[in-house]
Amino acid sequence: MRKEKPKEKPKENHMRIELTVNGAQHALDIEPRTTLLDCLRDHLGLTGAHAGCEHGVCGACTVLVDGIAVRSCLMFAPQAEDAAITTIEGVTPGPGELSPVQDAFCETHGMQCGYCTPAMVLVAHAFLADNPEPTREQIVEAISGNICRCTGYAQIVEAIALAAERMRGANRPSELRK
Amino acid sequence: MSEARHRYVSSDRRVREDRRFVVGKGKFVADIDLPNTKHIALVTCPHAAARIKSIDKRAALKMPGVHYVVDGRELAEATLPLMTGLDTPNVPRRPLALDIARYSGEWVAAVVADTRAQAEDAAEAIDVSYEPLPFVLDAEQAMAPGAVLVHQAHGSNVLLDKTFVWGDVDQDFKESPHKLSLRVKWARSSTVPIETFGVVTTWDPWREILDVYASIQMPRYADQIGAALKIPSSSVRVHYDVDVGGSYGVKRGIKNTVLAGYLARRLGVPIRLIEDRLENMRGGDAHGPERLFDVDVAFDDNGVVRSMKMCALENLGAYAGRSPFQLGKPIGSIVGPYKIGSVQYRAIAVVTNKTTQDAVRGFGQGPTNLALERVMDEVANVLNLDPLEVRRRNLIRHEEFPYMIPSGTTYDSGDYHTVIDKVLADTNYAELKKERDRLRAGGKLAGIGIAACLEPSGGNATFEALLNPAITTSTFMDSCRIVVDGMGAITATMHTTSSGQGHETLVGTVVGEVLQIDPDTIRVARPDSLNSLPSGTPVGSRMAIMLGGAAFHAAQKLKAKLVAIAAHDLGIPPERAVYKEGSVFDRNAPQNKRTWADLVQIAHRNLHRMPDGFEPGLAVSHIYDVPTGGTLPTPDGRVQMYPCFAFEFHLILLSIDPDLGVPEIVRYRLGHDCGTQINPKIVRGMAMGGIAHGIGAALHEEFAYNDEGQLIAQTFMDYLLPSSHEVPAIDIIDHETPSPHTVLGQKGSGESGYLGAPAAIANAVNDALKPLGVSINTLPLKASKLGDLIAEARAKKGGK
Numbered sequence: 001m002r003k004e005k006p007k008e009k010p011k012e013n014h015m016r017i018e019l020t021v022n023g024a025q026h027a028l029d030i031e032p033r034t035t036l037l038d039c040l041r042d043h044l045g046l047t048g049a050h051a052g053c054e055h056g057v058c059g060a061c062t063v064l065v066d067g068i069a070v071r072s073c074l075m076f077a078p079q080a081e082d083a084a085i086t087t088i089e090g091v092t093p094g095p096g097e098l099s100p101v102q103d104a105f106c107e108t109h110g111m112q113c114g115y116c117t118p119a120m121v122l123v124a125h126a127f128l129a130d131n132p133e134p135t136r137e138q139i140v141e142a143i144s145g146n147i148c149r150c151t152g153y154a155q156i157v158e159a160i161a162l163a164a165e166r167m168r169g170a171n172r173p174s175e176l177r178k
Numbered sequence: 179m180s181e182a183r184h185r186y187v188s189s190d191r192r193v194r195e196d197r198r199f200v201v202g203k204g205k206f207v208a209d210i211d212l213p214n215t216k217h218i219a220l221v222t223c224p225h226a227a228a229r230i231k232s233i234d235k236r237a238a239l240k241m242p243g244v245h246y247v248v249d250g251r252e253l254a255e256a257t258l259p260l261m262t263g264l265d266t267p268n269v270p271r272r273p274l275a276l277d278i279a280r281y282s283g284e285w286v287a288a289v290v291a292d293t294r295a296q297a298e299d300a301a302e303a304i305d306v307s308y309e310p311l312p313f314v315l316d317a318e319q320a321m322a323p324g325a326v327l328v329h330q331a332h333g334s335n336v337l338l339d340k341t342f343v344w345g346d347v348d349q350d351f352k353e354s355p356h357k358l359s360l361r362v363k364w365a366r367s368s369t370v371p372i373e374t375f376g377v378v379t380t381w382d383p384w385r386e387i388l389d390v391y392a393s394i395q396m397p398r399y400a401d402q403i404g405a406a407l408k409i410p411s412s413s414v415r416v417h418y419d420v421d422v423g424g425s426y427g428v429k430r431g432i433k434n435t436v437l438a439g440y441l442a443r444r445l446g447v448p449i450r451l452i453e454d455r456l457e458n459m460r461g462g463d464a465h466g467p468e469r470l471f472d473v474d475v476a477f478d479d480n481g482v483v484r485s486m487k488m489c490a491l492e493n494l495g496a497y498a499g500r501s502p503f504q505l506g507k508p509i510g511s512i513v514g515p516y517k518i519g520s521v522q523y524r525a526i527a528v529v530t531n532k533t534t535q536d537a538v539r540g541f542g543q544g545p546t547n548l549a550l551e552r553v554m555d556e557v558a559n560v561l562n563l564d565p566l567e568v569r570r571r572n573l574i575r576h577e578e579f580p581y582m583i584p585s586g587t588t589y590d591s592g593d594y595h596t597v598i599d600k601v602l603a604d605t606n607y608a609e610l611k612k613e614r615d616r617l618r619a620g621g622k623l624a625g626i627g628i629a630a631c632l633e634p635s636g637g638n639a640t641f642e643a644l645l646n647p648a649i650t651t652s653t654f655m656d657s658c659r660i661v662v663d664g665m666g667a668i669t670a671t672m673h674t675t676s677s678g679q680g681h682e683t684l685v686g687t688v689v690g691e692v693l694q695i696d697p698d699t700i701r702v703a704r705p706d707s708l709n710s711l712p713s714g715t716p717v718g719s720r721m722a723i724m725l726g727g728a729a730f731h732a733a734q735k736l737k738a739k740l741v742a743i744a745a746h747d748l749g750i751p752p753e754r755a756v757y758k759e760g761s762v763f764d765r766n767a768p769q770n771k772r773t774w775a776d777l778v779q780i781a782h783r784n785l786h787r788m789p790d791g792f793e794p795g796l797a798v799s800h801i802y803d804v805p806t807g808g809t810l811p812t813p814d815g816r817v818q819m820y821p822c823f824a825f826e827f828h829l830i831l832l833s834i835d836p837d838l839g840v841p842e843i844v845r846y847r848l849g850h851d852c853g854t855q856i857n858p859k860i861v862r863g864m865a866m867g868g869i870a871h872g873i874g875a876a877l878h879e880e881f882a883y884n885d886e887g888q889l890i891a892q893t894f895m896d897y898l899l900p901s902s903h904e905v906p907a908i909d910i911i912d913h914e915t916p917s918p919h920t921v922l923g924q925k926g927s928g929e930s931g932y933l934g935a936p937a938a939i940a941n942a943v944n945d946a947l948k949p950l951g952v953s954i955n956t957l958p959l960k961a962s963k964l965g966d967l968i969a970e971a972r973a974k975k976g977g978k
Contacts, residue, residue: 033295047209048202050423052372053455057894060372088202102200106192109859112867113678114199115373115423121200140902147894149372149424150678151863152870152931153902 017078021046022090030077036070037061039077040087048088048118052147059146062119063087069126069145088118091125100170101125101163110159112150119146124160134164187691187856187922193680194698204421207376210391212448215378216245218438219297221287221304222461223279226315226531226887227328228308230277233287238303243296246445247304248437249287250274257406257440260432261398263500264338264646268331269529271497273433273440278311280328280496281531282888283460285433290441290449313531313887317470317493320528328496328529337494338502338527338645342509342815344584345520350485354476358560362552363956364545364936366468366493367879369538369871370899371677373423375431375462376452381443387708388439390416395425395677396432397639397654397715400707406436407443416707422677426539426871426932427717428464429677432499459892465881466538467504468493471549475518481561481568483516488549489524494535501535502527504542506641507718510587510819511543511632514550515594516572521584525645531887539871540633540929541718544936547631551937552955555628555944565941566607569630570595580918586816588806589823590925593851593915594630597827600911601849610831610845617844618949623834623968624844627942630827631934633852634820635926636919637718638804641819644811653807656724657711658732660689662796666778668693669701670732672725673710679928680860681721685729687856688922692733694759711801719926720804722856723822723917728802730921735798743780744772746789805919822917822925824852826865828938834946836972839965841877841943843906850930851913854923862910865930870905872935878904880958950975 010016010029019026021044028043037054040046040063049072052060056074063072064086091099098106101124111117120143127134127142134142139160140153148156198204223230235247250272259270270276275284287304291297314326320335328335351357377392390403394416404411422429434451442449453462474487492505505525512521538544554572558565574581576593583589610626617624642649659671670689672681682702690697714724737757744762745755754765763771772780780787781796788794804821811817827849834841848865855861878898882891891897916923936957943964944953950971954963 031295041208046202047206050206050373051208051452053894055455055893055895058372058899092201098197098200105200106196109193109196109863111196111199111678112680112863113371113373113424114195114204114421115206115371117199117204118202136907144902147372147899147901148867149370149426149871149899150867152866152868152905152908154866154905154908155859155863157902 015078017081019077019080019085020083021085022087032076032078034077035073036063036075036077036080037072040072046087046089050115050118057147060116060119062122062146064122064126067126067129069123088122091122100167101128104163104166105159108155108158108162110151110156116146116148120148120156124163128160128164128167132164132168134161136161185691185694186687186697188854188858190858191687193683193857193859194686195680195682205419206373206421206423207378207391207393208452210378212378212380215448215450216290216292216445217294217297218288218290218441218449218451219294219301220285220457220461221289221301221306223275223284223286223308224282225279225308225310226282226313227311228279229311230275230279230286231307231309234305237305238289238300241296241300241303243292244289244300246290246441247287248441250276253437253440257436258408260406260436260499261402262498263503263642264498265648266332266337266498269329269337269498271499273437281533283533284496285461288437288441290445315530315532315883315887317491317528317530320530321526328531335528335530336526337498337529338505338525340645341522341524342585343522344816347485347487347520347522350520351476354484355479356477356560357474358556359472359474360553360556361955362471362473362549364467364469364548365957366465366881367875368464368466368881369426369428370897371424371426371429374453374455374458375429375434375464377431377435377438378448378450379435379438379442380448381446386413388414388442390414390435390439391420392416392431392435393420393422393429394431394675395422395427395716396430397717402432403435403439407439412708414707418673418675418704418706418710420675422675425677427537427541428466430536433463455894456892459897460533460889463534463536465495465533465535467535467542467545469545473549473553475553475557477557479561480571481557481563482571483518483557485520486513486518487522490526492527493530493532494527495532496529497534498527498529500537503641503645504537506645507541507819508543508546509585509641509644511634511823512585513583514547515574515592515630515632515825517574519584532883533881533889537717539932543634543929544875544933547629547933548937548940551629551631552940555941565628569628570598573630586812587819590821590917590919591915592823592825593913594825597825597849597851597913600913601827601829601847604909604911605829605845605847614831617833621836623836623946625832625942625945627830627832627938627945628828629934629937629941631937633719633824633826633926633929633933635719635824636723636804636821637714637720638807638820640811640817644815644817650810652810653803654714655801655803656713656728657799657801658685658725658728659711659799660732660736662778664778664782666774667701668699669703670729671703671705673705673713674715676716679716679721680857681716681725683857683860684722684726688726688729689733692730692737711799718820719928722924722926723920724802724804726856726924727921728800731802732798732800735800736796739796739798740777742789743777743792747772747780747787821919822853824925824927824930826850826930826934828934830938830942832939832942832946834943834964836968839961839968841959841961841964846906846908848908848910848931849913850910851915852927852930853915853917853920853925856922856924861927864927865910866908868929868931869908869935870900872932873904873939874900876936876939876957877959
């Protein structure tokens with residue numbers, strides 16, 4: 001990951017911002033028009049967020065801003081100062097490890113090409129934080145702002161339902177777990 | 179499903195590719211970050227057709243970060259036109275328009291700058307002077323005498339007009355008591371992956387190698403790049419380990435690559451061209467078929483269709499690469515799953531002033547299946563028979579396989595009636611009709627839709643020779659190499675990119691199955707094109723068959739070599755040596771065995787223990803021909819097209835709000851038979867995703883143009899991809915009729931769902947409209963269109 005720690009004055013047409021991404025602080029010199037998506041990808045090397053339509057419809061660029069799923073293509077990076085940004089890299093527990101949601105996506109094969117997947121996983125993380133016992137309809141609603149062209153959504157819905165079930169189970173005393 | 183027969187094949191195993199995707203560690207082309215990369219933005223033509231009078235680059239070249247501007251003339255002088263499928267030398271296709279732009283959005287010039295934003299700023303500052311020209315958008319108008327010519331030098335807008343007659347069509351029509359004619363239109367849509375096409379390329383003048391990283395899915399990519407840039411194809415190194423963010427046939431950015439490759443050589447820096455959504459939708463040359471069918475069928479009193487005349491008119495857009503061949507592939511299953519005895523097929527392809535097409539999922543089969551299935555429903559209507567019963571009477575029966583259709587292709591296997599029976603055992607047809615009638619009684623329009631369709635699979639290219647006799651390509655191979663290293667670890671290779679089909683899992687599973695070794699321990703790698711064996715790439719629903727077949731045979735070769743080495747070392751005849759899970763033992767004395775480690779030791783380091791004449795090491799490869807391939811068409815246009823035919827039976831219930839026209843799919847059942855499923859999770863995903871894509875094509879998606887020739891669906895706000903709300907819960911009922919032609923009985927599934935969903939939906943909508951006495955045969959069946967149609971019909975009926 002490239003960390004920029006500028007000391008001098010920002011270049012012409014650039015401004016200095018501070019972003020908090022996955023718990024780490026970054027000081028960056030960027031053009032004010034830089035979208036949060038481009039900033040994460042090009043300046044911080046966080047390439048898990050993907051450009052799909054760049055006009056706020058497909059959701060492939062989704063990241064969490066203060067825990068809320070947001071389209072990073074529609075937000076300028078300077079607007080994200082003072083917020084806590086979480087990317088897919090931030091919900092991955094560690095090298096070679098998967099979160100329960102990520103593991104559930106693997107279990108149901110809730111993806112094909114993998115392009116919309118990081119965004120779907122982040123949406124699922126945010127959604128399940130508030131909805132530990134979701135219905136199918138609620139899951140469908142939760143992912144309806146994210147387009148997947150490969151799967152027809154069935155195995156994504158199943159992944160989120162499975163993750164919810166496992167996470168609920170994980171909070172029970174071990175003798176009550178399935 | 180078949181645990182008894184297989185160890186790993188058909189079992190519910192995870193897909194190995196998924197681990198990198200769920201953590202955002204796929205390696206997509208936009209993630210390729212070469213030092214000093216410069217970025218391209220494009221200048222596009224705002225007119226449907228225009229002469230380019232001048233291009234003033236001066237202001238742009240003075241802007242910050244800008245390095246270069248290239249126009250069509252410079253590029254045309256340095257490169258050759260792109261490869262085309264038909265012999266149409268006066269319809270050259272180039273990355274940038276040369277003198278005349280022929281559709282709105284066509285690329286006219288390219289700017290190179292330090293950042294994409296700077297390149298976009300500069301593109302706006304390029305002053306192109308245009309002289310607008312007359313244009314033609316409609317295929318029938320383009321064919322009419324006196325039509326505006328898209329390519330003057332060609333002398334006509336028709337690139338292809340070929341009629342085939344298989345069997346005695348005239349006699350069959352004369353003898354049949356009933357005939358009907360139907361006009362069906364498949365609207366211009368495409369696969370529209372969420373990742374646009376992208377390419378990063380860099381030229382090394384000392385090694386004379388052009389490195390290409392691209393989100394590509396295309397046969398002969400390196401060949402085509404080399405040909406256009408006038409460098410040997412061995413100077414092109416395509417990196418196949420780039421993950422492709424969806425394709426479904428359409429990611430064929432040859433023009434993007436030639437443009438970027440030229441600039442990389444011209445400027446001596448890495449060049450990156452990642453289409454933005456607008457460039458992709460308008461000028462990415464990634465539209466799919468726009469096809470008008472006129473179908474006539476002759477049938478008897480029982481609804482048995484004896485003969486068919488089908489005319490398919492394709493609106494190609496302004497240029498053609500391989501897209502006209504999408505009229506040829508359906509010839510290999512021109513009668514669908516039915517016993518239609520004779521066929522006349524006329525295939526016409528015309529150019530118009532619309533965006534250029536490329537290959538889309540099914541390669542023309544989806545539109546053809548729509549036309550066939552609409553006709554079967556109309557036959558039922560005419561005779562007042564149940565559409566399901568009409569299909570049962572026409573379907574090829576299980577005992578009739580292998581079955582040769584009039585156009586010369588023999589279908590491998592199928593059990594269509596059983597698949598349908600299985601679906602009906604799950605969903606009571608009479609109950610479904612009652613449910614439809616209850617919806618109707620409640621004030622909705624409601625209809626049942628059926629589609630019984632084939633998915634030709636195995637991806638041969640013999641349709642090329644059918645439509646262009648100058649082409650003599652008779653096969654389309656694929657390959658796998660397996661190397662066991664000195665430590666005993668296994669690496670298998672595949673030699674193309676993937677776009678979500680799980681090919682690494684496929685190779686691992688098949689090699690593991692043959693070697694009886696846990697697939698997860700087998701590394702699957704993708705060497706670049708200079709280190710690869712031949713691959714026909716993942717087109718035509720072929721990789722389970724072709725890459726699976728190559729991996730299977732390579733593993734068999736490895737196994738045979740291990741057995742021979744062990745038998746020699748044990749001093750027994752090879753037929754007494756038994757392979758089990760990586761070890762080989764003496765059948766007569768099982769305690770005498772050579773383990774995997776022993777065999778690796780012999781092959782790598784104890785060559786004195788090898789049988790005479792054996793190559794050292796444990797490296798094998800197999801290049802696999804398409805089963806049943808290797809023949810060219812007969813003079814009357816009969817040929818064995820694809821080897822395998824998967825079957826899908828769609829049964830749906832759909833309701834329409836009569837005031838708003840909004841259709842809603844209430845029930846969706848799919849019966850699916852693609853033979854042996856190598857990985858059931860992957861097959862299910864393909865079918866589910868295919869149905870979703872088919873729902874889009876049927877109800878929502880259209881690259882619509884206005885009368886000025888402007889594409890009016892340029893964004894995802896007007897080109898509507900189905901969201902999770904538009905895709906209902908779907909139940910899939912599997913059946914398994916193995917193919918006799920493939921190593922494990924597998925058939926293809928990459929186009930499943932998509933090939934029948936639009937037909938089933940169109941039939942359901944028409945069943946719903948039947949009480950109003952109207953019908954609709956033009957996709958997409960948008961709510962606005964249905965609402966108007968319903969209102970008009972009601973007004974005519976004097977209803978509310």
